[in-house]
Amino acid sequence: MQTQVQDMLDKGVIRPSNSPWSASAILVPKKSADGTAKYRFCVDFRALNSVTKFDTYPIPVFEEATASLHGFRYFTTLDCQSGFWQVPIR
Numbered sequence: 837m838q839t840q841v842q843d844m845l846d847k848g849v850i851r852p853s854n855s856p857w858s859a860s861a862i863l864v865p866k867k868s869a870d871g872t873a874k875y876r877f878c879v880d881f882r883a884l885n886s887v888t889k890f891d892t893y894p895i896p897v898f899e900e901a902t903a904s905l906h907g908f909r910y911f912t913t914l915d916c917q918s919g920f921w922q923v924p925i926r
Contacts, residue, residue, distance in 0.1 A: 837863055840877045857884060 840863070844850045863875040905911065 837861065837877070840875075844877075859884060 841850070841861075845852075860880045862878050862880070864878050866874045866876045868874045
């Protein structure tokens with residue numbers, strides 16, 4: 837776990853904090869195609885989620901969002917592999 841934490845610190849995914857909030861972190865076994873042992877870093881945010889005020893905006897309809905791209909020549913994609921870490925929490 838220390839290796840994964842250090843890796844995330846080095847990449848700027850996480851940073852040291854003095855917040856009064858904390859959450860438990862665990863490593864969960866992950867299936868791998870080659871059979872080697874791999875682990876997923878998971879954080880239990882249930883306590884934080886219980887006091888979070890969520891936005892009430894609906895999720896966009898995929899067909900409507902893609903229809904708005906009609907006529908454009910260039911497109912890009914987002915890195916969804918680490919998408920969870922791309923959402924900042926204040």
